[in-house]
Amino acid sequence: MTSIIPAPDLLEDATAKLTCYPAKPKDLRQIALPLARVPNWQQKAIEKFAELLRKYKSLQVYMDICARCGACADKCQFFLGTGDPNNMPVARAELMRSVYRRYFTPEGRMFGAAVDAYDFDEAMLQKWYTYFYQCSECRRCSVFCPYGVDTAEITMAAREIMASIGVATKYVTEVVAKVYQLGNNLGIPPPAWIDNCQFLEEELKAQTGKDIRLPVDEQGAQVLLVAPSADNFANTNTMMAYGILFHALGVSWTTSTYCNEGGNFGLFLDFQNLKKVNQRIVDAARQLKVKQIIWGECGHAWRAGILTDTLNGPLDFLEVPHPVHICQYTAAMLKRGAFKLDKTANDDVRVTYHDPCNPARAGQLLEEPREILRASCNHFVEMRPDTIRERTYCCGAGGGLLTDEIMPIRMAGGKPRAEACRATGANVMATPCAICKAQLPEVMKHWKVDCEISGVHDLLVKAMVL
Ligand code: SF4
Ligand code: SF4
Structure with missing residues (x-):
């Protein structure tokens, strides 16, 4: 070791x-x-x-x-x-x-x-x-x-x-301010959000030959998805994976241009902003008259998300009156046999799983991502027991540290994670967190670990028989 x-x-x-x-x-x-x-x-x-x-x-x-x-x-x-x-x-x-x-x-x-x-x-x-x-x-x-x-x-x-x-x-303050101005952490204006979704729909058509939608601001959809805005802009495989998932299930869904962000940097600043950022999600759900809110692949979003009832009042106006994480939703659908998977599609992958801190230690989300990966991949390998589940190491950039001026701290903090990954020999590390997805490629490069970073749903839809 x-x-x-x-x-x-x-x-x-x-x-x-x-x-x-x-x-x-x-x-x-x-x-x-x-x-x-x-x-x-x-x-x-x-x-x-x-x-x-x-x-x-x-x-x-x-x-x-x-x-x-x-x-x-x-x-x-x-x-x-x-x-x-x-x-x-x-x-x-x-x-x-x-x-x-x-x-x-x-x-x-x-x-x-x-x-x-x-x-x-x-x-x-x-x-x-x-x-x-x-x-x-x-x-x-x-x-x-x-x-x-x-x-x-x-x-x-x-x-x-x-x-x-x-x-x-x-x-941290810049990110929270962007949410109030434009609805998301990255500051993507509504027209650009819509454009990106249309572009990704074309990409999906080219990849699958099917008309798979990434709907925006659709009134009365079953699901409001609050994914990290990075999925619309950077982790586009994950964004397209959400589209494929809901398409395969025949479930109507939408994102919102008022609140196209699950991430909540208020958590890293103060209580008043934590509550106010979260309130936007509830307001968007009411405006769009959806029946359920699902949080996307974001770690700290889920930590804030599970507090929604406490912070922002009961979700009893929804048909599903409690927060749901996309991994919980997908794992439940897997158990119901809702879609067909061909694991051999991922046979080029030896995959390990990085538990993001917040889902693992503050979000009770340990089994579901693993169930999805085991169902999608023949070669799934865990990291050392003292570095996974509730003992997972931070990627080195959570909590509002994903900023370049402290890059040496970020790389130093990411080293334990990189070394645990190296020991598995995995060529892909899956993780349901946008911050981990931004930080870990840098960490792997810095510590010379030959491993790509992926979303959990990216691998699921690769194995999905449409
Ligand atoms: S020093 Fe011991 S008691 Fe204090 S916070 Fe650390 S583990 Fe807990
Ligand atoms: S970053 Fe270090 S001090 Fe802070 S919560 Fe994590 S382990 Fe504890």
């Missing part, structure tokens, strides 16, 4: 010097956050911290309960990849706990640094900005914590506090 000790070149580069670019006022305005650091920012931040402690009892518990046992220390891909001790989950969380002690515990107020309690000053804010944006909110560390501390939730709280005082990253 290849070592996951970080390469020296990355050790040198992947340090605290690398931070995400700061947010631009035009995007902050669009998403109702302060346009610049607010006056009295320390006081405001501590007030926000107090508010979150009142609101989320789990956060209070995570601040108090850590025994510093170190069981999480070597479980984070960003620590494994960079060797930077601040990327140990316990050390990352300690940045917040030290501020908690200083302002919210009697001993911290009295004894300060003597009990590891520190002011929320400029230097501390810079550490928060660096290291809470070198955490992909993947929750891997929480699987190994004997007390159940969820460092991802700590990261979310820290980002929420920073956002409230006008400190956020360009990438």
Whole structure:
């Protein structure tokens, strides 16, 4: 097995010097956050911290309960990849706990640094900005914590506090602003979305000889599909696969130009934007009078999606009144024998499966993608048991880290995933996540692993007998 000790070149580069670019006022305005650091920012931040402690009892518990046992220390891909001790989950969380002690515990107020309690000053804010944006909110560390501390939730709280005082990253805020302006993370305007769908319909005709539709804004369809917008633009095989799937099933479906995005970068920023972005999906379903919402191949979209009832009210206006992931839907159809597959169509493929963090650790989606791959491919191989299912490694770019200015961090964080893949000898790694599909080809290239990245449904429809 290849070592996951970080390469020296990355050790040198992947340090605290690398931070995400700061947010631009035009995007902050669009998403109702302060346009610049607010006056009295320390006081405001501590007030926000107090508010979150009142609101989320789990956060209070995570601040108090850590025994510093170190069981999480070597479980984070960003620590494994960079060797930077601040990327140990316990050390990352300690940045917040030290501020908690200083302002919210009697001993911290009295004894300060003597009990590891520190002011929320400029230097501390810079550490928060660096290291809470070198955490992909993947929750891997929480699987190994004997007390159940969820460092991802700590990261979310820290980002929420920073956002409230006008400190956020360009990438995350830009994406959320694009959703409000144009309905999707990539900023694809409605006419371009429609054009892309028409182009892909022509491509489907050329490939299959059949009239397979990618419908847009169709009132009264059975299904509203909220796929990642990247599927319309970059992962077009996956987009075409959705079309083939619904065509084979004879199910009417549509995408929406008001909300053609399952991804929710509000999850990586603050609660108000998480809720507002998700609301667009519900509004689109109501406008189009569909009977069911299905989330496409996107990891964090599903993490936000399963919260829809809680965040945005009951989905009881739908015939299927709960969120459904496309892999759940397809696996259920497979069990019913709804389509015929010829696995030999994938005999050129030795495929492994990458569990995206959010479906695996926050979305209860472990079996269905595997069922689809086993039904579609003769040569399916799992990665090492300590690197799959709920123990999966992050691709290295989740949580709002898919941005080029921190490329060395991304490549370092992706190394454990790349090495686990290399050990299988697979030539294709399937994954139902647009961020993983954007990040993993770079990771494989960087670590010289000869493996292509594919969607799960891409392989399904390759085996489908139409
Ligand atoms: S495993 Fe849990 S208790 Fe142990 S150091 Fe990490 S967060 Fe703290
Ligand atoms: S949530 Fe993931 S990225 Fe963040 S500290 Fe834990 S293992 Fe690392």
